[in-house]
Amino acid sequence: MQDKVILVGCGNMGFAMLQGWLASAMLKADNVHVVEPNAALQDRAAALGVHVHADTEALDAALAPRLVIIAVKPQVMNAVLPAYKRFAPNATFVSVAAGIPVALYEKILGENAPIIRCMPNTPAAIGKGMLVTYKNGNVSGETEAFVARLLETSGKVASVDDEALMDAVTAVSGSGPAYVFHFIEALTDAGVSAGLPRETAALLAMQTVMGAGALAAQSSETPARLREQVTSPNGTTAAALAVLMGEDRLKKLVAEAVEAARARSVELGRG
Template sequence: MGRKVVLVGCGNMGYAMLKGWLSAGKLAAGDVTVVEPNEGLRARAAAHGVVVTADAGELAAADLVVFAVKPQVIRDVVPAYRRLEDATYLSVAAGTGVATFEELLGREAAVMRCMPNTPAAIGKGMMVVFANRNVGAETKAFVEGLLAASGAVATIDDEALMDAVTAVSGSGPAYVFHFIECLAAAGEKAGLPAETAKLLAMQTVYGAACLAKESGEEPGTLREQVTSPGGTTAAALGVLMGEERLAELVGEAVEAAKRRSVELGE
């Protein structure tokens, strides 16, 4: 018998996680209970063979409770699970610190916090995890294995770093999407048909990211390899890298996101 997992909330992120666990063989359908008040979302989850329920009333025990609900409902939802004394609790709710869960579940509760990003919906996400002092090594490994079904997993030992994580990988996909928009618009301005420009921009970003991940080379080395002295790439990089324009802009953007993350967590 596998570990019993309760998934609280089966909206976009919760459902993506559920599908990842099942398709990767991380969990059997019979080991998962989904708690979801929305009838349509319950039916969608039930189609995968998991147990579904509208509330926590009938739950007797769990090894892991995953909160995939919006931050604004945490204080309303979480207390119902305090009675599951042997459970470890994992939250993917943005901006809600471990201290809030310890307040609601008890100081001795084993609590983990994860910051995912939207590519997790297609198994290409970045998940960063923090665990409080009550989480054992075996449970950490189990949870990290579950999260790996949705993409890459990293751990941090200082929860305060979650604000930086939010600024880089949590919000980061939006930066990349905007770069694709800008590159496509520039291609169209240079004379390409709109759809062709969009395809070129998307595939170029996708291919470059895959190469950066799979080649084993540093991104700076890859940049140098594609940049011939006096060539077209060098001309473009002279604009982007001149006076460190792009580096400064990205730095300012990440700092703004980090600052806002701190403010939202206060």
């Protein structure tokens, strides 16, 4: 008999994860219970064959899940989470809500509750995400490994041992896709300024970023070495990099951006 899982919230991130679990056969639809009050989102989840409930009260009183996965917005966590205390400490709680520390979950669910925090990013919706976890001391090694396998259906998975590092994780990979999207915007606009039709400039920018990322991920060379291989002495790339790398302009700008995001994550975590 497979492990039973409750998924609380089936918005875009929750639904994307659910699709990954089922497509990979990590979970069978009959063993997944989705709690989602929105009718349209209920219908979308039900189409996958899982059990769908409008609220916690609709769950079978005898249900004993291995995991309760919380995929609701951080601002409603205090209102939603108490209804699931009855499953602690037998179930492990996995939260993909940003910025909420383990201490809050322990306060609501009990200090013996096994808790895993997960910071995903939006490419998880197409199975190309970066998901980083932190667990408290109540999570068993076996369950931690099981959760990692589930999350791997949405992308790459890493873990940190210090919860404070989750703020840095948020700043680098959680918010990071937006930095890349903005770079694509900027590169597109630069192409238009150089005379290209916008549609062509957008295609060039998008494909270049996608291809460079894929090459960096698959190559045994470091990004620095790949950059050097593209850069001929006194060539066009060298001229451009003199602007981007002169006085460490881009490095300093990115570092400043990441620090701003990290500091804001710390603020949000304090409530």
